[in-house]
Amino acid sequence: MPLPLFFLALAVFAMGTSEFMLAGLLPDLARDLGVGLGAAGALTPAFAAGMVVGAPLAAVLGRRRSVRARLLGFLLVFLAAHVVGALTDSLPVLLATRCAAALSCAGFLALALTTATALVPSDRKGRALSVLLAGTTVATVAGVPGGALLGALAGWRAVFWAVAVLCLPALAGVLYGVPARTPADVRERTPLRAESAVLRAPRAVAALGLAALVNAATFGSLTYLAPVVTGPAGLTAAWVPAALALFGAGSFAGVTLAGRLADRHPGRILAVGGPLLLTGWLALAALADRPAVLLGLLLVQGALSFGIGTTLISRVLYEAAGAPVLAGACATAALNVGAVAGPSLAALVLSPPTGPFLLSAGLVAAALGTALALRAAARTRAAATAPGS
Template sequence: MPFAVYVLGLAVFAQGTSEFMLSGLISGIATDLNVSLAAAGLLTSAFAVGMVIGAPLMALASRTWPRRRALLLFLSVFIAVHVLGALTPGYGVLLATRFAGAVANAGFWAVALTTAVSLVPAQLKARATAVVVGGVTVACVVGVPAGAVLGERWGWRSAFWAVALVSVPAVLAVVRSIPGGRPDAESAPVPVRTELRVLTRPRLRRTLLTMALVQGATFCTFSYLEPLLTKETGLPAGWVPVALALFGVGSFLGVTVAGRFADLRPTALIAAGMTALALGWSTLALTAGSAPVALALILAQGAFAFGTGTALIARVLGQSPEAPTLAGAFCTTAFNLGATLGPWAGGLALDAGFGYRAPVWASGALMGCALITAGARRVRVRVRKSMY
């Protein structure tokens, strides 16, 4: 595996810490800025919306840039908006910085995914994808719990400062390790219309929708994990970083397994992971009052969520070879459509007065929709065969 692929994973670690860290800071932000928990949860949705919009736009804007230049620009903007977010006294400005930071993050993700798979042979594409996505899982293991600890001791703003500082080494690593040439130095770039036409394929659209629903289920519970654990499970606030670390450890294990087997048996891996997620979220909703069971399920759900997500990303990249620029953007958009839908659905459930377990039940419902979507093609194929 080229060292440059691991460098991309390092940069994703810094950005993944920012994307996920609000799950351990949501109560502190709500109190400090005098907003509701649901409003604070929308900061996660704002980040996801920025990723959804930014992924295709930034991928198209940077399609003829040298990859190193594009990655450095996106990282620099990401650092700047986190400094501004750490300094702002108002919720509105913080919401805007989350959106702007996400647009930069989306651009980085879109370029990073296509760069990673372009650096390896076809049989290693899933493993290269796993290395890049693995940066997010390391963020869940180390960065997100560390952010929760910083937020508990010195306030949520300290976590934003930490993300900005951690991103600086990633800038230096990109300068030294990523090739500086243009992505299509030896041939004309694929026309934008040709890349967009790939989206007309029903099979690809179904995979993207499935990915969005799976991630929506994950973010629906993850965004409100801190109030679930402290107010429903009964754990003290000091256990929240531990739970986040458990989720991160599970995520790392899931990505590692997916990286090794997604190229060999992708359908079986995706089907098993989605089924386990649906059962896991429903079980957590029923047993959230038991701390040992809740912590064990958090570990398991992290593994299934990121293992399944990695396999789905690899499948999208494999289904869209004619879209070398936008393939990564398709994945980023689908992933973050789910990250937008999830916190919104969880916030609606909370505001409706259904209790702190409501987002977990919503996660189970979203996974049910994902299973139906993923199985739709097989049902149609069987119906057609029975007709002839």
């Protein structure tokens, strides 16, 4: 894999840490700024909403500039947002910095997705994506727990400074590692109207929708994992980070494995992994009162969730190869639509605490049903257009 991919992954690691780090920092942050916990909690959905809106918008704006210039610009805005956030004593200013960070994160990831696949041969897109998205999974394993520990030791502002510092080697890597002109720059000459037509194709729409459903299932359960660990499982609060780390470790394994298989065997991954993912969520709902089983299943579910998610995103980029600007943007938006919708729906089914697991099972079942229906429709169309039909 080209070296620039690893610098892009480092930036994605910093951004993934930033996206999820507030979960362990909100009480300290609220006390320091003199606001209620509910008011401080608005910082989390602001980031997610900015990701959904920002991906298509940021990818289209500045389209005439080179991909490298835009990647650097997004990274600089992201870095500046965290420096200002670390210095401010105002919640509205901090909220504005979170929105700016989300917009730049969305734009960077949208461009990074297409850049990563443009830097490798056309049959290795899945492998390239696994390297890039490993940054997110490592953030869940190490970045977020590490941020929580740093926040406990040195305060929430230290975590913002740490994320800003992480951006510095990523900036140098993009500046000196990403070519001034990449294949993505050449492909971006495609008119936006033509790109939109590519993304309206049934297979591209299906891959985006399925990715959103699977991600909604993932984050719906992950967001409300703590009440299950300390409730039905009967473990102490100290086990919550360990449970999250297990899920993150599984995620890293799933992304890595999918990267090796998604290019050649995407159908097998989805056909085998989809039913297993559904079964796993049902098993978690039924066996959450058994701590050893719960922890083991979290490792498996992390691998399945992110392995299937990576495969679906790689299919988006294969199906929408003629939409170099909008493909990565829409893939980013789809993932974040799921990240917003899943926890929002899970909040409605928290009684019993295992309700989010059942919701996740339902979302995966909907994805599988949709995939089977689309496959049947495609076969019917193929049979109708076959010679002699």
